[in-house]
Amino acid sequence: MKVLVAGAGLAGLNAAWELQKAGHRVEVFESNTRVGGRCWSERLPNGEVFEHGGEFIDVNDHTIRRLCAEFGLPIVGLGISFDRRRQVDGSIMSKEELAAHISALSAAAERLCASRGYRVSLREVAREAYGPDYESLPYCQKLFATTTCDPDQVNGIAIARMFQGHGNGYIEHRGRVMAGNDAVAREIHRRIGDVVRFDTPIVEVRQAEGQVTMRSASGETFTGDAAVIAVPLPKLKRLIATLELPALMRKAIEGRVMGAAAKLNTMVSGKATPRGVQAPNAPWWSWSTADNSGEHARGSLTSYAGGRATMASLKLEDGPDYWLEQTRAYRTDLEVSDICVLTNWATDPHAEGAYSMPGLDWEPEQDRVFDQKVGSIAFAGEHTHYASLNGALESGARAAKLLTLI
Ligand SMILES: Cc1cc2nc3c(=O)[nH]c(=O)nc-3n(C[C@H](O)[C@H](O)[C@H](O)COP(=O)(O)OP(=O)(O)OC[C@H]3O[C@@H](n4cnc5c(N)ncnc54)[C@H](O)[C@@H]3O)c2cc1C
Incomplete structure (x- = not known):
């Protein structure tokens, strides 16, 4: 055939x-x-590999892990939490809090589903789960950014069910292919x-x-x-x-x-520890991941913005400068250089977006x-x-x- x-x-x-x-x-x-x-992986001038697109490989991602084993491609640990990002004051939610957020979302989704059927948006589920201040809750900001879509346009029941298992089977040891x-x-x-x-x-x-x-x-x-x-x-x-x-x-x-997302990959220096930190009062975050010793951050920092509204607030249509400035202002644990690569998936002609929900x-x-x-x-x-x-x-x-x- x-x-x-x-x-x-x-x-x-x-x-x-x-x-x-x-x-x-x-x-x-x-x-x-x-x-x-x-x-799509490339290297910064200092040799550090960065990802324009898909980066985190979950411990349950057996197919890609099996292929990496077959191809002899090592997967190295990132050394940061994906679901539990740090706040600028250094605080980090406990795994119990994370599990509670996930089960609140799930219970709210099922309540709304029972009373209204399936046509319920993610915003409605989040409001039902977390109350009127849902948008300032770090878990909710992470949720909206990860889905990359307008929370009014995506189905909250489907998304709550997708994340349902994540609380109990709590696993954070994600990795990346060392060669990219x-x-x-x-x-x-x-x-x-x-x-x-x-x-x-x-x-x-x-x-x-x-x-x-x-x-x-x-x-x-x-x-x-x-x-x-x-x-x-x-x-x-x-x-x-x-x-x-x-x-x-x-x-x-x-x-x-189809959602939208952008990444700003920046060259950094300094012997900081690997960290994923939420931007202050904003729904985007940045992370530096572990070097091969597992102790220090690699010479690269990735900022990630999910969703068109967040991307617009970062003035991406004018290039990386504003986002770089915002990143530098709060990632004082690292020396953030001017050398950076901005990838805007919303304007990528081959994908026309980041990923879908x-x-x-x-x-x-x-x-x-x-x-x-x-x-x-x-x-x-x-x-x-x-x-x-x-x-x-x-x-x-x-x-x-x-x-x-x-
Ligand atoms: C910013 C970002 C962050 C992400 N983070 C993660 C993450 O941390 N972990 C994770 O697991 N996943 C992540 N993802 C998702 C992951 O990268 C994608 O789900 C996956 O790579 C999609 O693969 P695909 O083969 O479905 O599509 P694609 O990789 O888009 O492949 C489709 C191909 O079709 C080509 N094409 C387009 N139009 C045509 C046409 N008309 N004719 C012929 N060819 C065409 C494209 O050029 C492309 O090569 C992320 C994605 C983005 C954008």
Whole structure:
């Protein structure tokens, strides 16, 4: 079987690799000039690796961890808490407090669901859980920033259920691939060989009589026996115009919301300890992670802003200067240099956003819609599974399996 794959992020690459291992021919089309998509690592002038996109690898992210083991890529500990960020005064919530915040969110979501059904926003759930001052609660700020979406537009019940298990199974020892997370993408690319066509955005997909045709922006057409569509959500929303889909799947795609986020990666010096600290009275944070001794911060600091409102408050349209100044003003534990890299995912032409969340019209049955193929097409990508590096990889493996099951 010849399989066309649109998108060479972790989802598309893993699908292509699994298909190739099962004996199929693959051709991968990528709009960018590199593989990895939102998994993209580079180095600062001092040699420190930084991540433009996906960074934290959870202890439960078994698929990416298994691949790293197979590829001989060490995962190193970050040495900071993700869920429990420090405040500027150095305080940090206890794990009991964190568990209490998560269970309050969950109980509020289920109460609202019982009285109103599923159409409840994240803001409504947060207000119900934490009262009128919910927006100043550090856990709530973290929650809104992590979802990257307008809290009025995303479904609070879906999100509360997504985070439900995090309190009891409290685990903070997240890591990163020492060589940069995109080493995983580059290694899959090396293994699948010269099958990725770069600079080839797919703008139309059709299927008829057991054949799938993809057309690129330059008008070239490609034909295969099957296809995996693994492009980011905003691109997928456009590609489904020419496809017949089950109604529930179409609803899940159209109703899902793409969030926005930005990162400012800065070169720093000083022997500070690794720390993730919430900005004062603002819903963004920054972190310095552990060097190989595990004791000191590496020579890099990452600031992260999730959601369009927070990004606007940081004046990103004028460049990194204002954000850099704000970062320097409160990260007095480090010497923050002027050397920095700003990545604004909202304006990235290949992703058109950061990652996606269930929209207001989400209902539980939408969670399983991508466990089926449509004719000879399977869908992959964070938006079809879980908005993480690991979720993207798993969605690719699932798509390959769907196409090869007899
Ligand atoms: C700022 C930020 C922080 C994050 N933090 C974390 C984190 O800490 N931990 C974590 O696990 N995850 C994190 N994520 C999420 C994670 O990075 C993504 O879920 C994952 O990388 C998505 O992979 P994907 O293959 O679904 O999509 P992508 O990586 O976007 O791959 C899709 C590919 O399709 C290409 N493409 C686009 N349009 C077309 C087209 N028309 N034709 C052909 N190709 C096309 C793109 O160029 C891209 O290469 C973060 C993401 C961002 C942006």
